[in-house]
Amino acid sequence: MSESTLARLELLREKRKEAQKLNRQELFQDAKNQRLASLQERRKQEAKEKFEKDEYEKDEIEPKHNKPKRRINGSANVDALAESSYYKVLDHLNIDKEEYKKQKETSIYQPDSKTKSEVVTILSEVKDRRMKRRRNDNDEDVDSFINEKNKQFNMKLNRQYQ
Structure with a gap:
């Protein structure tokens, strides 16, 4: 090459x-x-x-109270009813959150008399509503119950739909 x-x-x-x-x-x-x-x-x-x-x-x-409100029907369980009642009462309670935070920082929380009276009023209203729903044994005018359980069930239905 x-x-x-x-x-x-x-x-x-x-x-x-x-x-x-x-x-x-x-x-x-x-x-x-x-x-x-x-x-x-x-x-x-x-x-x-x-x-x-x-x-x-x-x-x-x-928190559950931030969820959208829904109508409670008669088939709701007792816990849900109690919870909804609790948050309903809380919604009507007026609290000065800034004042509460200030007092909380100083670790001394003494609510003013207006707040105390408001809470007492709300609690008494709740108690009155609860007592109003109760039926006295002598007020019963229906004696056609099959047994005691049937009587209790009918009373529960009446409370739900009143």
């Missing part, structure tokens, strides 16, 4: 090595980019799952 052919062959070999080196670098760069994209996607997914979990927990922890 001639010297020019050998020089040309050597030049082609160097070009091939350079091309292989560039191909290898590009391949490594692509693999690196894929790993980064995969990592970013995984972080996005984890953040989304964490957000959904936090939202779910927030919904469960959130």
Whole structure:
């Protein structure tokens, strides 16, 4: 082989090595980019799952009286009725929250006489309503009950729908 052919062959070999080196670098760069994209996607997914979990927990922890009010029918259980009555009373109670926070910081809470009288009034109203719903044994004019359980059930129905 001639010297020019050998020089040309050597030049082609160097070009091939350079091309292989560039191909290898590009391949490594692509693999690196894929790993980064995969990592970013995984972080996005984890953040989304964490957000959904936090939202779910927030919904469960959130106080029940902040939920939308719904009408209570006669089939509601006693706990739900008591809770709704409690929050109904709280809604009517006027509290100066800033004054309460100030007094709480000083660790001495002495409500003023107006607040005390308001609470007493609310409690007496609640007691009056409760006593009004009660039936005295001598007021009963219906004697057609099958048994004591039936009598209690009918009384409960009457209380719910009055």
